[in-house]
């Protein structure tokens with residue numbers, strides 16, 4: 181099970197979106213004090229009458245973190261083992277709740293903004309989770325889409341699939357850039373990306389691997405966080421974007437885990453900026 185969080189915030193001269201693949205973190209990441217370009221913790225709400233009331237009141241509050249959960253289908257190994265997710269997870273899409281069964285007599289229920297079952301298409305996931313953030317970025321706000329979950333739960337699948345053989349499999353990054361490029365004129369605007377990985381406490385440039393210790397700079401006055409050492413590459417068209425993603429992916433640190441033969445092992449961060 182992977183969760184995705186979407187955040188929208190006001191921006192200044194440029195419009196930025198941040199798409200991250202947050203790997204193997206046991207606890208939600210800490211909340212950044214800077215609202216712009218920030219990675220924020222997901223707001224899992226345990227279902228209780230008061231919490232449900234608060235969630236309804238929250239709807240439409242600008243800048244609120246929205247959290248969706250996606251259940252992936254069983255993989256080949258799980259099929260062979262005849263694993264049954266229903267033993268521990270029950271999705272209740274009509275009320276957007278997920279029940280985690282601890283044992284036969286004890287369970288916890290959580291409420292999400294969106295629940296995506298194993299039958300949810302990549303298109304549906306994009307439209308529910310990321311499209312609103314992309315639209316908000318095109319309106320001049322900063323936005324972040326973050327995937328979070330245990331190894332093998334489908335973060336890379338959800339965000340990073342290029343969908344070259346099967347266009348229906350295109351993930352959030354490819355679909356987001358398609359929508360950005362459909363909206364802007366590259367004759368008058370410029371769209372650029374940085375693509376990075378966070379591994380073993382250092383940030384490496386996936387578009388220029390020799391640049392392997394990028395520092396994080398925080399403006400003491402505004403609290404804005406930036407990575408001045410990261411390559412910023414201008415996008416000419418969708419094809420050039422996909423080529424950069426492929427280049428970056430080739431530089432990503434990967435190794436197998438017990439649960440995923442092609443585990444990414446690092447946090448990937450794609451940043452796009454649109455300059456007016």
Ligand SMILES: Nc1ncnc2c1ncn2[C@@H]1O[C@H](COP(=O)(O)OP(=O)(O)OP(=O)(O)O)[C@@H](O)[C@H]1O
Nearest residue numbers: 203252253331332333334335336337440443444445
């Ligand atoms: N919704 C889905 N539909 C079909 N297959 C999926 C889905 N989600 C994930 N998978 C498959 O499950 C496997 C693990 O997915 P993925 O590599 O995206 O996990 P991950 O969370 O990025 O793992 P890691 O953190 O180890 O990098 C892959 O083979 C992927 O193709």
